[in-house]
Amino acid sequence: MDSSQYLLPKYRHLKKEYDAVTQCNRCGFCETVCPTYVASGKETLSPRGRNQALRQILEGKLDKPHNALEIFTTCLTCHACTNACFSQVPVGKLMAEARNIATANDASRPLMFAVMRVTLKRRKILSTLLWISFFFKRIGVSALLNKLGILGLISQELEAGDELVHQTPWKFGASVTPRGKALPNAKKTAYFSGCGIHYLYPDASKACAQTLEQFSDAQFPNHSCCGLPAQSQGDVEGAKELAKKNIEQFSKLEADWIVVNDGSCAGIMKNYGELLNGDPKAIEFSSKIKTFSEFLSSVKEMGLNDFSHHAAGKGGQKVRVVYHDPCQVGNGQNIYEPARSVLKGNMSVHFSEMEEANACCGGAGTYCVKHPRLAEDVLERKIENIVKSGAEIILTEASSCLLHVEYGLRKKGLGQKIRIMHLAQFFEK
């Protein structure tokens, strides 16, 4: 059957998305795995609801797509629903086009997209902007404005962001001490440092870079954003442009692996082939992408187990460690084992599974800034599970998880007792 006859003519180009969304037969099995549904109990915050709203729009049964924007933007794109779905409806991925449709007539959109495309493509501009704002935060401007209630007036997102971001580095990115000795049979790697880790967690970035240098023939090129922020804003074209730029830049390096320090970036980069409609170059690029845990796992035999200065817990006991799966790595790519194989193999740590380790923490990029209340409801459950596990250290590999879980621990007054860090930092020499 040709399904395009049921599509509004202006959405004919979205036949692939339409066919995917019509596979939702409304059984509702996705609801209890959806963090926003579990937190709210609302169909409007459920995967089934999101599917139905998108389907209705594409079929022309909802005449004001903008009204569904909230339904689409509240999706964490954590992919938990897709894994629970018999028909594997890719709700998280569909949300990019859904948000695109819902904002199509927004007056502010062209400007926002333009600014995003410029800053995401050119790190120098983004660096300058962030440096200035971090400077203001450091000298207490934001705290003052927040106290006066002005920050919230300017933008609620700014207010939420100010609370979330605790560390404001002076220096972004990483520098590497050369290994200084030859590694036989070493893989040729290229390092991709995601914006979140680059700007907010330079220490983690440094640890990643150093590990890469230690165990492979690494190159450290300059590059742009992976495109995930554009995609999640609904700027699918912008995301494609960034993907193309990255593919072009990295293909020159002829690396065996492109190691990505942020799981969220790795997720979309592993999907470049799909994003660019099966372009062979994109598929080849995607096949080279390794999450940081994948890289660690592949070099763990090379002496990784010997070093972890964090490996001492309370009273000389082994340090109690749990792993939190970033959604784009666990739920999104079904990559669960590498991080665990590294941790289980390390004799100096006590690794255990926390409950719902692969459930979203509510961070989800800029989500926690845009929907702070909902994000905190989702975070609540994650923190509960962390506390229940008795862990002293939580390990993960994505900046938004680092940021959001850290915020949750701080807010609960657990910041001193429980730490969260990037895998690479844990194993750093």
Add this chain to the structure above:
Amino acid sequence: MTTHQLSSKSFDSTLLRSFQTIVGERNVLHDDVDLVLYSYDAAIDRAKPSCVVFPSSTEQISSIVKLCHQNKIPFVARGAGTNLCGGTIPLRGAVVIAPTRMKRLLSIDPQKRIAIVEPGMPNLFLKKALEPYGLHYAPDPASQKACTIGGNIGTNAGGPHCLKYGVTSQHVLALEVVLPNGEVVNLNIEEDGPDLTGFMVGSEGTLGIVAQATLNLVPIPKFVETMLVSFPSLESAIQTVTDIISTGIIPATLEAMDKLTVQAVEGFIHAGYPTDAEAILLIEVDGDSDLKDQVDAIRKICAQNQSMEFRLAQNEREREKLWEGRRGSYPSLARLAPNVLVEDGCVPRNKLPEALKKIREIAKKHGISVSLIFHAGDGNLHPQILFDERDEQQTKVVKAAGHEMLKTCVDLGGSISGEHGIGIDKREAMRWLFSPETLQFFQRIKNSLDPENLCNPEKLIPTVEVPANRDEISKIKFSQSEFSPQSDAELKTILQSAGGSKKRVSILGSGAHGSASVADWTISSARMNKIVEHDVENFTVTVQAGMEIADLQKELAGKNQKVLVESKGTLGGAIAGPQVQLPRLRDQILGMTVMTADGARVNLGGKVMKNVAGYDAAKLFLGSRGTLGFVLSATLRTYPAHYDSQAGSSPSQKRPISNSSVRIYRKIKSTLDPADTFAEPEFLKA
């Protein structure tokens, strides 16, 4: 797809603000796009609500309902919206009351094995919360992952494990219910008088909204054995099922799949099911001691019935793999098309092969392909048909075929729903199953508790025209005051005459001690004392109420069977008297025929193991002391004579009936027996 129009009655902003005051602004949805997302459940029909309200307490539900009641606005309770019968579709622009935020486990008492939960708790979350205690809540519907306990109670949900452990109504011990007028009542099965708790279960939210439930828990069995057996024909598989039950073994599950389903499953999940067999059985036994004897017995029975392959799971991983195949039976089809119609018929177990044959014929006639899974032990079958709701013609054909399949089940002595419910989808099909008198009986009960028809309106019961001159009302005047009718017709004449001459009647044999003294007439059931039907293979017996239970046991013993009813007095007396036996008589009764004061013969339930069509009104007559109607006959489960259980008196005392239960009873009484023909004992008068 049927799209129901929003009623023209405008939904004013004052009301909206009142709702917002009750639950908070964030907990009311009223934007058009949000309402669209509350216009569906997992079935086909759609209708938009006028707003959606999320209460967080019993008091809030009550306030919302009161407000609706005052303003004559219809309302519908909706949990996860996973039902397959359109049961939660807000017709007439109803307000959706969604207690999904009320999902707390309020308490667990591992000693007494009870849990008190809020209605929005998902079934699976409860299961997980109980695991550390070594306990579980037995009903396990396929939608267990998402569906809520409130929804389970509304539909009297089943699941594979119900064969051994019983459906939802067997596990609901007490309920807090918000009635259609907003009044909050507490019902408990330990209360004397009619079993209102059991009656509420399965009423599909048309009689009130569950705000809290006290549930019975079962220990997680220590031993489990899972077997996969393949058969060259469906007949041999079903014969195996009957033979297993005849030996007195009640497996935890007895699931069957036809060849088409197995092939679809194997194409998707690769559970290692044999694709060449005509039917397979998934048999699981459990218990607290070694199960080797049971497994051996089952293996022998299978072999006697030409089984092809007998596979016993050797470890947890293998067991999981076998179950994966069963659980995959729906998903493996769901991925193939935008929609799957899952029908839900029930037949006496031994009629399953015939039902299947006819269902296949119907599918062939309509040019559609159907695959079948069954809860074979219960006679509950689920034909699954793929379709695409966008294709209106196809949808029509599939719906029609589905209904024909249900009709087949009715013709074979079964029911139109074993566990999914009636809702809007099968409302018209109720006519095939029930007489106009019975439908009217349901309607009257509904009216008595919801006279404005606001609580989940236009569901479950089809509209019935009252026949203009049904029968000539008997004008016979009797001079005697003691009766012992021999037939339904005779009883009808007596009752109508009593009504006409304003005589009070007391039924002898009903356990109605105390009411005889205030009665003008007595009617004895002593001469209505025959076995109507003993279906040996189906393990059911239909018995007239006047029969002595001791006599019944004697008759059954001749066929090597028995009932789990205490051998004291008549069956009618056991039904209408105080409910004191264990196992509870309420769980032994599958169907009942009663005569109401106006002489209408009402047929409730049937002789199938699972049946959720219509109100479970047989429960009303349990403990009713013969005040709501005259029980003519009842259908009971039977067991092999050597089955390891006997009925005995429960040591616990009955609680006195509460005032609120008396009020509910009185409403029902006044509609079923407006002339007060059946005399009442003091405790029901209040």
